[in-house]
Each structure stands twice: as structure tokens, then as C-alpha cells.
Amino acid sequence: MLMQADHMPSTSGTQGTQGDIPVLALNGVTKTFPGVTALSQVSLQLFAGKVTALIGENGAGKSTVVKILTGIYQPDGGTLEVDGASVRFATAQAAGDAGVTAIHQETVLFDELSVAENIFLGHAPRGRFGLIDTNAMIERAREILAGIGANIDPRTRLRDLGIASKHLVAIARALSIDARVVIMDEPTAALSQKEIEELYELVETLKAQGKAILFISHKFDEIFRIADNYTVFRDGALVGSGAIADVTEAEVVKMMVGRDVSQIFPDRERNIGAQILVVDGYEHPTEFAEISFTLRRGEILGFYGLVGAGRSELMQALFGITRPSGGTVLIDAEPVTIRSPADAVAKGIVYVPEDRGTQGAITALPIFQNVTLPSLGRTSRNGFLQLAEEFRLAREYTRRLDLRAASLDTTVGNLSGGNQQKVVIAKWLATQPKVIILDEPTKGIDIGSKAAVHDFMAELAAQGLAVIMVSSEIPEVLGMSDRVIVMREGLIAAELTGDALTPETLVRHAAGI
Amino acid sequence: MSRHVLMSREVLLSGAILVLLALIASRFPAFITPANLANVFNDTAPLILLAIGQMIVILTRCIDLSVAANLALTGMVVAMINVALPGLPVPVIIACAIGIGALLGMFNGILVWKLEIPPIVVTLGTMTIFRGTIFLLSDGQWVNSHELSDPFKAFPRAEFLGLPVMSWITIAAVLFFSLVMSRTTLGRAFYAAGGNPHAATYAGIDVGKTQFWAFTISGALAGLTGYLWVSRFAVAFVDLAGGFELNVVAACVIGGVAIMGGIGTVAGAMLGALFLGIIGNALPVVDISPFWQLAISGAAIIIAVALNTQANRTKGRIILKRAEHAS
Incomplete structure (x- = not known):
């Protein structure tokens, strides 16, 4: 394994050249939360003018690292170094003062303010009497935007911009506070192909300006295109790092997923019965197309893919929240048209959405009223x-x-949160469904609760329910599913069973490599 | 908010009303004679009826500012019907009033449901439209007492078991809507749609349609109140009940209806209305100037909201958002 490859021979300007001091580094950092170790002895180095890709599956500890680097979490062990000197980021403000800035997946900006106001919110240039010097602010915003090649008028209201331009504004904001380290957390997740190209150019510009860039992405093509160095985490531990030119995609995939996943999931008796759901040629004008699959009683069908692959959108259409533009759905060999969620429930399909906080329980109502809500007809x-x-x-x-x-x-x-979740699940079971769709059923819950949800899923299948599980966690997908459909960019990329079900194949099909 | 807290809120409000009555009685004992209290209730009846409808609308995260204008328009229409057809029996007039009011409410509801216009904008608009329509229908003229038929005027004042019919109608409405809210699927849908619209949608409840029905009920009650108001005071004109919608919203807020939706009861709305009704009736007799009356009503609203907020805060959320261990 390629560990700590500071002195790795470099082919295309990779790693810091010998003796270079990283702008920002983590040394042996550990972070624990009650009941779980999120990071264990991890190290990471970011060099001026270099792009370092941070790679790992969901749950590998990437977000925790970002939070430590930006002062939101404090490490329990290990050190944080800026220019080789040990520092402590007690607050997000302290990290900002040290020149560390993060651009998040969902940019945190203000739609109703102008571009210039967004860039300088909190540190606007002041004029006489301490009032904001609007002209100076617009002028400086214009300079910064021009510096990154963004053709945006600083007086535009932010909400009139597209998502890619908003990213540029977020980057301009980072530059306005003299950032030395720019953290980009899945910056291309919501961008179109053309916008992604523009982002790559921008990354090059930032590199040329000597910024150290931490680039978090699930997409191998972009990692191999723009990163100089890589660091791979798995389950909160460092498993490899080095120059990107010295590894292949296959090696990175292996580092990322290489683990035994069988032991933590419930053993269940596979008792697969008759076909219950048939979806054929299902399509939506913008979200998915050519979706055909079948589902049997007692089966758990996993849907794997990157965030934004169209899995939730497909499920929402099956549940009647959005309307598909074509295709057929058969339940128990009967063709059905699902026009609304009430319709779906009546026909035996229920959907437990990802965001239980906003879409699950009605907190002002008592338990029994929550449970019976979709079953009021009965x-x-x-x-x-x-x-x-x-x-x-x-x-x-x-x-x-x-x-x-x-x-x-x-x-x-x-x-409590766990009990609220039980109320939501009870609510759906009480409708006596034939097909239950669970969207990211264990996202954001602790390990103990996860095991309970997995046991419960196994029990549902054992009782003859057909389960569709949308999940982005590879161990969960592999450990629970009888069969897995991998989606990529709104299409089915692969349907995998048996020996074909390996972490590598999942990642390859999801990423399209 | 648990049922128990809600109950205690209504108990609390009842207690506040008793304290208020005791204070008034200490200066003007005649106020709390049963006959006078019955009068106060009868005076407050329109406010109670409208507050029930408004409560349901607010429950679904909407607001109906057009209730007073709806009342005035419906009142004018039934008054003109009575002038044109004096022989028409009162039950038919009442059916017309409820029907017209419901139609006006449905108009609000359709705009909110199908065009997804914010309710405050819709009802501000229809409030003006309704008032304008009264002017067009009546040419700005009043319909006066002598033009109205005797049965039309006598009905709400007729006494039955010691109480005027208007009071009985109000009591019936309170009981009827308490039943609707607690024991029907529609009532449950009102709470669900306002409590968490997303969850309600996933549970198969059409939130927009539920809001439509809330506006329809509010409109129907406003129409019914329109007839009662015009017949009791024996006059209909453009500015009838001008600004009354604000009293209605205030009654709901005092009655513990959460302005963010999802929380509220018919009993609460009624108690909120009675609280305002007692203040309005008692302060003049104990010689407090009308300006102080306004200040006291206003203070009551703010105190009620502050108490509601406090109740929410002290309850706290037990759901500790678990630290995110994963990326």
C-alpha cells in the first residue's frame, strides 16, 4: 500500500516537492463520538498549488475531516498544523482567519442578496461612519470574479444565477477572505457537463494562484483528471495516499471498499415468492428513462448509485408524487396507474422517505394518530x-x-429520534403494503439503530413483503440485498446478483468506469 | 404539543376568563348575573362562529382575512333577497346565506389550492373584491330595518329555553365542529396538513384540497354569520363588520391556535372569542375608556402568544440530534 508518499517520485508535479512543508496538515488525528470512532489516527497533507483528492465511501469519515479542518469539530487526539506549526481551530472563525475555507455541496449563500453582498457578507469594506462602502465592495467583487474568469455582474441578485454560477460566487467568497486552503465538497454533484468543465478550469486557476485544494468526490473520472495527490479513507482510517499518477482506478477502488462485509448483517432465510411488481419502460422527461425491473415477494432489491443518480426520483414517481411520462407498472400482474400517494397506498405501495424529519412524522399529533394517518380509510x-x-x-x-x-x-x-422512526415505520406497516420502499433507511442513525433497522428489514422480507431499499452505503447494499440495481445518471447501469455483487462492481457501474 | 398541554391551555384560558369575571364583578356585580352573561354570550356569538372557521383555516397553515367582507357581502345579498321576496321562509334564507358564504370561501380555496397563491394575498384580494361587490350590488345604499320582513328580523332573537336562537346556533356549531375536528377523517386531515404538510402528502392526504375545504367551512360560517348579523341589527351596508377579521384572528391566537398551523381546538377558539367578548362588554360598564379597551385587547393577544411560545420552549425537544459520525 502506498503510505505517506511524501518522497514519491513525481511525474507530473505531484505531491509537494521534497522538503516542502504542507500548508495544512492533520497528523494522527482521532475523533470519537459516543459509541463510535469517526476518525482513527488519520493524516492528511495539503500542499500549495496542489489538488488533493479525498476518497472514501459514505461513512468513511470525509465530512468529519472537513469539519475538523474548518474548526467545527475539535480533534480528540493528534495535531493540526499550518505551515508546519501546530495550531488549534477553536472556532470556525479561527479556521477562516488561518485561510481555510470550505465550499459545500449545497452552497450556503443568500438568494435575495446581490453577488457582491454574498461575497463580502460579514467582512464588507467599510467607508465613513462605519457604513458599508458599496462601490468599493462591488469593485473588489468584480476584480475577484474576473480573477477566476467568472463573467458575473456583482450587482446581480444571487437567485437569478444558475447553480454553477452560485458555485463560482461561493469560490469568490472564499478568495475574498484570502483563503490559502480551499475545500471543495462534491462540487460537481449538481452540475451539468459543461459547468463541470468550467469548474475544472477554475481549479486550475486556483492551483496557479498557489492555493492548496482539498477535493472531495465520488467520481473517479474527475479525480483522475484534476487531482495531483490522493488520500483514501475507509471506516475512519487512512488506507492509502500518494500521487495520483502512481495509481490506477482499480487500485483506488480496492483501497476504498476492501473489507469483509458479511458478518454484520442478519442472516436470513431467503424465501422468495411470486412476482409482485413489474416496471417496464418507465420514464420521466428529466429524471430517469428506460427503467425496467421486477420484484418478488420476500425479496430485498437494493438500488445503488451515486447521489443524484435518480433513484429517489424514480421511487417518488412509483409512489405517485411525480408523474412519469411513460412506461407501465404491474402489481400482481394487474396494470396500474398511480396518480397520487393515496393511490399508491391503496394499491399496496408505501414509501418511507429519506428525510424522516420533514417528511415522516407529524410531531404535534399523538402516536396513534400518526400511525393511522395513511390507513384512515380502514x-x-x-x-x-x-x-x-x-x-x-x-x-x-x-x-x-x-x-x-x-x-x-x-x-x-x-x-426520542429512534422511537419517532418506529412510529413512521409502524404507520406504513399498518397500511398492510405489498411493496415497501425504504429510501436510505439508516442514513444518519447510530450503529445500534442501524442493526435494528436491518433486522427489521429482514423480518419484513421473511413475512413475504417485497422490499426496495435505496442505499448509498456499499456494505448495507451488499449485506442486505438479494439483488442490486445500479443506477447512473437516470438510467439502469447494471443489475447484479450472486457473485457479481462485489464492492468493486458496484462502484464501477455507479461511476461508469 | 401534547394533548394534555393543550387541555391545560384551555383550562388556563377558562381560569383567566373566571378571574376576569371576578375582577369585573368586584366593581359591577350585576355583570355576572346569568341573564347578563347570556347577553354577553349572544353578543359574542358572531365572533365565536367566525373564530371556529378561522381556527380551521389557520390549522392548515393558511389565514382567511376575507371573513368579515364575506359576512358583509352575504348579509347584503340575503337582505336584498328578503326585500325582493319578502315571503321567502327564513330557513331558505339561511340556506342561501350558508351556500353563498361557502361559495365565496371556495373561491379563496380554489386560488390557494390550484394556483398556489399565498393565502394572505388571496384573502386580502378577495376581501377588497367582496366589499367592492357589495357596493356594486347596493349602489352604496343601505338596506334598512323597515325594508326587511318581520320574520327575517325576528328569527335570531326568538327565545328558546331562555336563550336566543342565535346563541343556540352558536352552541350547535361549537358542538358540531368539535365532532368534525376530533372524529372525522376531514378533521384529522386538517391537523395533519398543517402539522407537517410533507408527511401528510406522503400519507396520501392532498394538502391543497384540505386547505380548500378549510376555506369553504370558514366561508360557510361567515355566510351564516352574515345573515345573523344583518337580521339582528336590521341593517346591511358596505362597511358592515369592517375590520372584524382582525378580532377573529385575535380570538384564535388567544385561544391557543398556533399561527404556524397544526395546533388548535374548537373549544380554544370559542374561549378566545369569549375572552375578547367579555372585555368588550365589561370595560364600558366599569367606565374604562374605549382606548384602554383596545390596549387591553392588544395586551391580551401578546400575552397569549408569549405564553404559547413559552409553552413550546419549556417543553424542549428530546430528540438529541445525534452527532454526525459519518461523512
């Missing part, structure tokens, strides 16, 4: 609710999920 007669029936249904399903609460009358807002 717990009412002629529009009148049958309270006894509601309580019976709620009791049955909360018991099955081992939900602990003083009473079913307890308001959901007063429950």
Missing part, C-alpha cells in the same frame, strides 16, 4: 373515525416494533 366509517379501531391498529403495530412510550396518546414530538 379506521373510519363514512368519514367518521372509529377511535377504538384506531387504537387497536396503533397498538398492534407499535407492539410489533417494540415501541416504548407511556401511552399511544403521547405526542410524537416528545419521543
Whole structure:
């Protein structure tokens, strides 16, 4: 394995030249959270005028590193060095003062302010009486934008710009505070191909200006195109780093995913029954096309892909939230048209969305009312609710999920996060679905809760439910799925079963290499 | 907000009303005789009816500023119907009032549902449109007492078991809508659509349609109140109940209806209206100037909102957002 390759021979201006001091470095940094070690003894070096790609799957610790570098988290062990001297970023402000700036996946800017105001918010040039010197601000914004080759009028309102231009503004903002280190967290995730090309040019410009760049991406083509160095994390530990010219894509994929994934998932008896769902030629004008797949009772079908591959969009169409433009759906061999979520529920499809906070529970209502919400047709007669029936249904399903609460009358807002999630799942099970779609079922929850969700998923399948699991976590996809469909850019890239199901194949198909 | 806290909020408001009555009684004992209290209730009846409708609208994260204009327009229309067809029986007039009011409410609802215009804009617009329509219909003329038929005027004042019919209608509406809100799928949909529109959508509830029905109910109640108002005061004119929509919203807020939607009860709206009604009726008799009345009503609103906010804050959220360990 290529470790700490400071002295690696360089072919195309890679790594810092010998004896170079990194602008920013992590040395043996450890970060733990209750119950989990997010980072263990990791090191990372960023050099002036070089692009370092940080590579790892979801959960590898990339975001934690970004938060440590920008002063949001403090490391529990190890040191942070700027120009070789040990420092401490106690606050985000301190990191900013040291010249470290991050451009996030979803840019944090203000739509209603002008471009110049966005660039200089918080550090605008002051004139007489401490008032903001608008002319100077616009002038300097113009200079900075011109410096990165962005043809944007600083007086434009931000919301009139496209997503790519907003990224440029975010970068201009980073430069306006004299950044020496620019962290780009999946900057191309939401960009079109042409915009990505422009971003590459900008990265070159920044390199030429001597900025150290940390580039986080899942896309191998861009990593190999623009990065000089790479660092690979897996499960919070450093597994390799060096010059990009010295590795192949296959080697990086191997470093990224190389682990035994079988032991942490529930063993389950595969009891796959009759075909229940057939989707054929399903398409949407902008989000996905040529989607055809089948699903059987008792089967867990994984949907893997990069963020933005169109998986959630496909599921939302199947659930009637958006309208597809073509294709057929058969449930139990009957052709169906799903016009609304109510329609989908009535036909036996339920969808547990990714963002349970905003799309899951109604926190102001009690548990039983949350559970029965999609099943009101069954717990009412002629529009009148049958309270006894509601309580019976709620009791049955909360018991099955081992939900602990003083009473079913307890308001959901007063429950813990894990129990709120159980309420949401109980709600969907109570509709007695045939097909349950789980979108990122374990995203953002702790390891213990994850295991519970996995056990539960296995139990659902054992009971003959057909499960679709959308997940971006490779171990989860491999550990839980009977079959996996990989999506890329709105299309099915591959359907994998059996021996073809390996971390490498998943990543290759998802990234298109 | 748990049911228990909600209940205690209504109990709290009832307590505040009792304290208010005790204070008034200490200076003017006759105020709390049953006959006078019945009068106060009857005076407050229009506010209660409108507050029930408004409560449902606010529950779905909307607001209906056109209720008073709807009341005035419907009142004018039924008054003109009565002038044109004096023989038309009162039940038919009432059915017309509810129907016209509901149609006006549906107009609001359609704009909110199908065109997705913000409710405050829709109802500000229709408020003006309704007032303008009254002017067009009436040429700016008043419909006066002597033009209205006797049965038309007598109905709300007729006494039944010691209370005027207007009070009985209000009591019936309170009971009816309490039932609707707690025991029907539509009532549940109002709470769900306002409490978390995303979750409601995923659960198969059409949020826009639910808001449409809320506006329809608010409109129907405004129409009913329009007839009661015009017949009781025996006059209809363009500016009837001008600015009354603000009292209606205030009654809801005092009654514990969360302006962000999802929380509120019919009982709360009624108590909020009664609180304002008692202040309005009592302060003149204990010789407090009308200016102080306004200040006291305003203070009551702010205190009510402050208490609601505090209740939300002290409750706290138990859901500790777990530290993000993963990238």
C-alpha cells in the first residue's frame, strides 16, 4: 500500500516537492463520538498549488475531516498544523482567519442578496461612519470574479444565477477572505457537463494562484483528471495516499471498499415468492428513462448509485408524487396507474422517505394518530373515525416494533429520534403494503439503530413483503440485498446478483468506469 | 404539543376568563348575573362562529382575512333577497346565506389550492373584491330595518329555553365542529396538513384540497354569520363588520391556535372569542375608556402568544440530534 508518499517520485508535479512543508496538515488525528470512532489516527497533507483528492465511501469519515479542518469539530487526539506549526481551530472563525475555507455541496449563500453582498457578507469594506462602502465592495467583487474568469455582474441578485454560477460566487467568497486552503465538497454533484468543465478550469486557476485544494468526490473520472495527490479513507482510517499518477482506478477502488462485509448483517432465510411488481419502460422527461425491473415477494432489491443518480426520483414517481411520462407498472400482474400517494397506498405501495424529519412524522399529533394517518380509510366509517379501531391498529403495530412510550396518546414530538422512526415505520406497516420502499433507511442513525433497522428489514422480507431499499452505503447494499440495481445518471447501469455483487462492481457501474 | 398541554391551555384560558369575571364583578356585580352573561354570550356569538372557521383555516397553515367582507357581502345579498321576496321562509334564507358564504370561501380555496397563491394575498384580494361587490350590488345604499320582513328580523332573537336562537346556533356549531375536528377523517386531515404538510402528502392526504375545504367551512360560517348579523341589527351596508377579521384572528391566537398551523381546538377558539367578548362588554360598564379597551385587547393577544411560545420552549425537544459520525 502506498503510505505517506511524501518522497514519491513525481511525474507530473505531484505531491509537494521534497522538503516542502504542507500548508495544512492533520497528523494522527482521532475523533470519537459516543459509541463510535469517526476518525482513527488519520493524516492528511495539503500542499500549495496542489489538488488533493479525498476518497472514501459514505461513512468513511470525509465530512468529519472537513469539519475538523474548518474548526467545527475539535480533534480528540493528534495535531493540526499550518505551515508546519501546530495550531488549534477553536472556532470556525479561527479556521477562516488561518485561510481555510470550505465550499459545500449545497452552497450556503443568500438568494435575495446581490453577488457582491454574498461575497463580502460579514467582512464588507467599510467607508465613513462605519457604513458599508458599496462601490468599493462591488469593485473588489468584480476584480475577484474576473480573477477566476467568472463573467458575473456583482450587482446581480444571487437567485437569478444558475447553480454553477452560485458555485463560482461561493469560490469568490472564499478568495475574498484570502483563503490559502480551499475545500471543495462534491462540487460537481449538481452540475451539468459543461459547468463541470468550467469548474475544472477554475481549479486550475486556483492551483496557479498557489492555493492548496482539498477535493472531495465520488467520481473517479474527475479525480483522475484534476487531482495531483490522493488520500483514501475507509471506516475512519487512512488506507492509502500518494500521487495520483502512481495509481490506477482499480487500485483506488480496492483501497476504498476492501473489507469483509458479511458478518454484520442478519442472516436470513431467503424465501422468495411470486412476482409482485413489474416496471417496464418507465420514464420521466428529466429524471430517469428506460427503467425496467421486477420484484418478488420476500425479496430485498437494493438500488445503488451515486447521489443524484435518480433513484429517489424514480421511487417518488412509483409512489405517485411525480408523474412519469411513460412506461407501465404491474402489481400482481394487474396494470396500474398511480396518480397520487393515496393511490399508491391503496394499491399496496408505501414509501418511507429519506428525510424522516420533514417528511415522516407529524410531531404535534399523538402516536396513534400518526400511525393511522395513511390507513384512515380502514379506521373510519363514512368519514367518521372509529377511535377504538384506531387504537387497536396503533397498538398492534407499535407492539410489533417494540415501541416504548407511556401511552399511544403521547405526542410524537416528545419521543426520542429512534422511537419517532418506529412510529413512521409502524404507520406504513399498518397500511398492510405489498411493496415497501425504504429510501436510505439508516442514513444518519447510530450503529445500534442501524442493526435494528436491518433486522427489521429482514423480518419484513421473511413475512413475504417485497422490499426496495435505496442505499448509498456499499456494505448495507451488499449485506442486505438479494439483488442490486445500479443506477447512473437516470438510467439502469447494471443489475447484479450472486457473485457479481462485489464492492468493486458496484462502484464501477455507479461511476461508469 | 401534547394533548394534555393543550387541555391545560384551555383550562388556563377558562381560569383567566373566571378571574376576569371576578375582577369585573368586584366593581359591577350585576355583570355576572346569568341573564347578563347570556347577553354577553349572544353578543359574542358572531365572533365565536367566525373564530371556529378561522381556527380551521389557520390549522392548515393558511389565514382567511376575507371573513368579515364575506359576512358583509352575504348579509347584503340575503337582505336584498328578503326585500325582493319578502315571503321567502327564513330557513331558505339561511340556506342561501350558508351556500353563498361557502361559495365565496371556495373561491379563496380554489386560488390557494390550484394556483398556489399565498393565502394572505388571496384573502386580502378577495376581501377588497367582496366589499367592492357589495357596493356594486347596493349602489352604496343601505338596506334598512323597515325594508326587511318581520320574520327575517325576528328569527335570531326568538327565545328558546331562555336563550336566543342565535346563541343556540352558536352552541350547535361549537358542538358540531368539535365532532368534525376530533372524529372525522376531514378533521384529522386538517391537523395533519398543517402539522407537517410533507408527511401528510406522503400519507396520501392532498394538502391543497384540505386547505380548500378549510376555506369553504370558514366561508360557510361567515355566510351564516352574515345573515345573523344583518337580521339582528336590521341593517346591511358596505362597511358592515369592517375590520372584524382582525378580532377573529385575535380570538384564535388567544385561544391557543398556533399561527404556524397544526395546533388548535374548537373549544380554544370559542374561549378566545369569549375572552375578547367579555372585555368588550365589561370595560364600558366599569367606565374604562374605549382606548384602554383596545390596549387591553392588544395586551391580551401578546400575552397569549408569549405564553404559547413559552409553552413550546419549556417543553424542549428530546430528540438529541445525534452527532454526525459519518461523512
